Amino acid sequence: MLNPEPAGHDRAKAPAEESGRRLLQRRFTARLLPQLRLLVEECAAREGLNEPRRGEFVLAVDEIAGNAVEHAGGAGRLVLRRVGDELECRISDAGPGFSEAVIPELLPGLDGAPKGRGLWLARLVADRFAVAPGTGTEEAQGAVVTVAVRLR
Amino acid sequence: MPARDALSDHLIPVQRLRPGDHAFVGYGDDEVRWETVTAFVRLGLARGEKVLVLPCPDVPEEEVLARIDFPSRSTVRARERGQLVVTSMRELIRPDVEFTAARQMGRLSLATDRATAEGYTGLRAFIDMGWVAALGAEVATVARRETGAGALFAGRPYTEVCAYDRRRFDRSMVIAMERAHPHAVLERLGSLRAVRTPDEVLCFVGEADGANRAAFVRSLEIALARTAATRRLTVDLTRLHFLSVGCAVGLLTLARGATGHDLVEVRCDRGQRQMLRRLGADAVPRLAPREAVGLC
Numbered sequence: 001m002l003n004p005e006p007a008g009h010d011r012a013k014a015p016a017e018e019s020g021r022r023l024l025q026r027r028f029t030a031r032l033l034p035q036l037r038l039l040v041e042e043c044a045a046r047e048g049l050n051e052p053r054r055g056e057f058v059l060a061v062d063e064i065a066g067n068a069v070e071h072a073g074g075a076g077r078l079v080l081r082r083v084g085d086e087l088e089c090r091i092s093d094a095g096p097g098f099s100e101a102v103i104p105e106l107l108p109g110l111d112g113a114p115k116g117r118g119l120w121l122a123r124l125v126a127d128r129f130a131v132a133p134g135t136g137t138e139e140a141q142g143a144v145v146t147v148a149v150r151l152r
Numbered sequence: 153m154p155a156r157d158a159l160s161d162h163l164i165p166v167q168r169l170r171p172g173d174h175a176f177v178g179y180g181d182d183e184v185r186w187e188t189v190t191a192f193v194r195l196g197l198a199r200g201e202k203v204l205v206l207p208c209p210d211v212p213e214e215e216v217l218a219r220i221d222f223p224s225r226s227t228v229r230a231r232e233r234g235q236l237v238v239t240s241m242r243e244l245i246r247p248d249v250e251f252t253a254a255r256q257m258g259r260l261s262l263a264t265d266r267a268t269a270e271g272y273t274g275l276r277a278f279i280d281m282g283w284v285a286a287l288g289a290e291v292a293t294v295a296r297r298e299t300g301a302g303a304l305f306a307g308r309p310y311t312e313v314c315a316y317d318r319r320r321f322d323r324s325m326v327i328a329m330e331r332a333h334p335h336a337v338l339e340r341l342g343s344l345r346a347v348r349t350p351d352e353v354l355c356f357v358g359e360a361d362g363a364n365r366a367a368f369v370r371s372l373e374i375a376l377a378r379t380a381a382t383r384r385l386t387v388d389l390t391r392l393h394f395l396s397v398g399c400a401v402g403l404l405t406l407a408r409g410a411t412g413h414d415l416v417e418v419r420c421d422r423g424q425r426q427m428l429r430r431l432g433a434d435a436v437p438r439l440a441p442r443e444a445v446g447l448c
Contacts, residue, residue, distance in 0.1 A: 034342025034359060037394060038191050041167070045198035052423040059427075063397055066362045107432055110405050118397040121430060 020083030023047070027077050030069045036078065037062055040089070043080055047087055049151055056125040057149050061089050063118035064145045068093035072143070086127065088148040092134055097141035100131040122147055160347040163357045165393040166191045166337040171201075171274045171309040174301060176333035178326055180318040186219045187341045189278045192313055193220050196276040197230050201311070202267035204275065205238045208282030208317065213238050235272065241283035251289040253297035257304050264310045274309025281316050281329075291325060298332045313337060346371035352379060353419075355388040360399035369402040376410050383412060388419040390444050395424055400431050407439040419444035 023043045028036045040061050044054045061078070068076035072095020079090045103119045123129040126147045134142020166188050169175055179185040189205065196203045207216045216238055221227045230236040244259050245251060260277065267275040284294050304310055314333065316326050330336050338345065338357065344364040345357040354375040360368050372387065379385040387403065389395060407416040418441045420428065425441045433441055 030363060033361060033363070037359075037361075038167070038194065038341060042194045042198045045195070052426070055423050058394070059396070062361065062394070066396070070362075107430070110401065110408050110432060110436070117401055117431065121397050121427075124430065 020081040020088065022079065022081050023087075024078065024080040027075060028065055028069070029075045030066075033062060033065060033069070036065060040078075040080060044087060047082055047151060049087055049149065053149055057087065057089075057147075060122035060125050060147045061091070063122045064089075064091045064147060067119060067145075068095065068143075071095055071098075073140075082151075083148070085151050086148045087151055088128070088146060090144055090146050092142060092144045094134065094136050094140055094142045096139075097133055097136075097143045098131065100129075103131075119145075125149075160345065160357075161349070162333070162335050163345060163347065164335050164337060164391055165358045166313070166341075167195060167393040168391070169276075169311050169313070169335070169337065171276075171311055172305045172307065173311050173335055174305050174333055175311075175313045175335035175337045176330045177313055177315050177337045177339060178318050178330065179315060179339055184340055185315070185317075188313065188337060188339060189315070190220050191341055192276065192278050193236065194227070196311070197227065197235060200273040201309075202234075202263075202270065202272040202275045203230075203236045204244075204263065204277040205236070206241055206244065206277065206279045206283060207238065208280040209240060209242075209286040210282060211280075234270075241279070241287060251287050251293070253293060253300065256297065257301060260304055260310065260312075261308075264304075264308055268309060274311065276311040276313075278313045278315065281314055282320060285320065291321075295325075295328065295332065298329055344368060348375070352382075353386045353388050355391055357391040359394040360389075360392055361394055361396045362398050365396065365398045365402060368399045369406065372403060372406050376406060376413065376416075380412055383414045384417070385410070385413060385415070386417045386419065388444070389424050390419055390421055392424070395427065397427075397431065400424075400427055404428065404431060404433060404436050404439065408436045410438065413438055415440060417442060 024039055026036060026039065037058050041054065041058050044057055049057060065076055065078060068091055072093035076091055076093040081088050103123060104116045107120060108117060127150045128148040130146045132144045134144055136142040177188050193203050193205060205216060227236055245255050248255055264275040284291065298314065316329055318326055342361060342363065343358045344360055344367060347355040347357060349355060354371060375385055410416060416439050418439065420441055420443065422443055425443055428441050433439055
C-alpha cells in the first residue's frame with residue numbers, strides 16, 4: 001500500500017539531533033497523504049492520545065504535510081516520535097524555506113486570501129510548534145516544522 | 153455530483169467502524185483491495201482489539217502479511233503475541249468441515265469472548281468472501297448468514313468487514329449483500345462521497361482533505377442551488393473521518409455568500425464544531441452548526 005522509504009539520502013532530512021523513541025518515518029507525496037494520516041492516527045492511538053486531541057493532531061500533521069506538498073516541491077519527510085509525555089512530529093521539506101513569521105497571528109478573514117489558515121490552526125491546536133530552517137542549499141534551504149501534543 | 157441511491161445511506165469510512173458494526177466492502181482491483189483491510193487491521197490493533205484476517209484463499213499468507221506489514225515489519229509483535237491472526241474459514245469452523253451459519257457464528261462468538269478474556273478490548277474480523285467458493289458453500293446460505301447475524305454484533309465488542317470481489321460474485325448478489333449489511337465502507341482511503349438524502353440533506357462521507365476540496369465545494373454549490381427555493385440547506389458532516397481546513401473554510405465561505413438562504417444548518421460532531429468555530433463560524437450569518445449523533 002505504501003512504498004517503503006527509499007534508502008537514498010534526500011535534502012529534506014530531519015535535523016541531526018534526535019531524542020525520544022521513533023514511531024514512524026515516512027517520505028510522502030500528495031498521493032500518500034491519506035495513508036500518512038492513517039499511520040499517524042494509528043501511532044497516536046497506540047501511544048494513548050485520545051479524541052478529540054488525536055483528531056486535532058492528525059489534522060495539524062496533515063496541514064503541515066499538505067503545505068510541504070503544495071509549496072515545497074511536492075514531497076516531504078515525516079518523523080514521528082514519543083518524547084517524554086509528548087507526541088512529536090517533524091515534517092521536513094526541500095522547498096525554498098519559510099519562517100513562522102509568515103503564519104498569521106490572527107485568523108485571516110473569510111474574504112481574504114485563503115493562505116495560512118492550515119498552519120495557523122496547526123499552531124493553535126499544538127502544545128508545541130516551531131518552524132526551523134532546513135539543511136538544504138541556499139536556493140532551496142527547506143524547512144522543518146515541529147508540532148507536538150501532550151499525551152497526558 | 154451527489155449520489156442519491158438506497159446504497160449510499162449506510163456508507164461510512166472504514167476508520168469509523170466501531171465495536172458492534174457489521175460492514176460490507178466491494179472491490180474489483182487487486183491493489184485497491186488492500187487499502188481497507190490494512191486500515192481496518194492496523195486501527196484495530198492500535199485500539200487494543202484482537203484482529204482476525206481471513207483472506208481470499210487464493211492469496212498466500214506471506215502476501216497478506218507483506219501488504220499489511222508496513223513500515224518496518226510493524227505488526228510482527230502483534231502476530232507473535234497472538235493479537236493479529238491470519239487464518240481461514242476452514243480453520244475457523246474446524247473440526248467441522250461443512251459451513252453452516254450457526255456454526256460459523258458460534259465460533260466467532262466464542263472467539264469474541266476469548267479475546268475479551270485475554271484482555272483485548274474486543275475482536276474484529278476481516279473476512280474475504282472468496283472462502284465461499286473454496287468451501288463450496290451455497291450462496292443462499294451465506295446470504296442468510298449475512299442478514300441474520302444480528303446477535304453476533306448487538307451489544308457485543310465484535311466488528312466485522314465482509315469483502316466481496318466483484319469479479320467473483322454475480323452483480324445482483326453483490327448488490328444484495330451490500331443491502332444486507334448495516335454498513336458499507338468506502339473502498340479506498342482518502343475518498344470522499346457526497347450523498348443527497350430524500351429530504352435534501354447533503355451528507356459527506358469519507359475524507360474531505362485537500363485533494364477533495366474542489367469536489368467538496370462543488371457539491372456544496374450544487375446543493376445551495378437546489379435549495380434556493382426553500383432557502384434552507386442542511387449539510388451533514390458526521391460521516392466524515394477527516395475534515396481539512398481548506399474544506400471547512402470552503403463551507404464557511406459559501407455559507408457566508410449564500411445571501412439567498414435563510415439558514416445553512418451543519419450537522420457535525422464536537423470536534424468539527426470546534427474546528428468551524430475556530431475558523432470563524434460564529435461570524436457567518438445564517439450558519440448554524442449543530443452537534444449531531446448518528447448517521448444521516
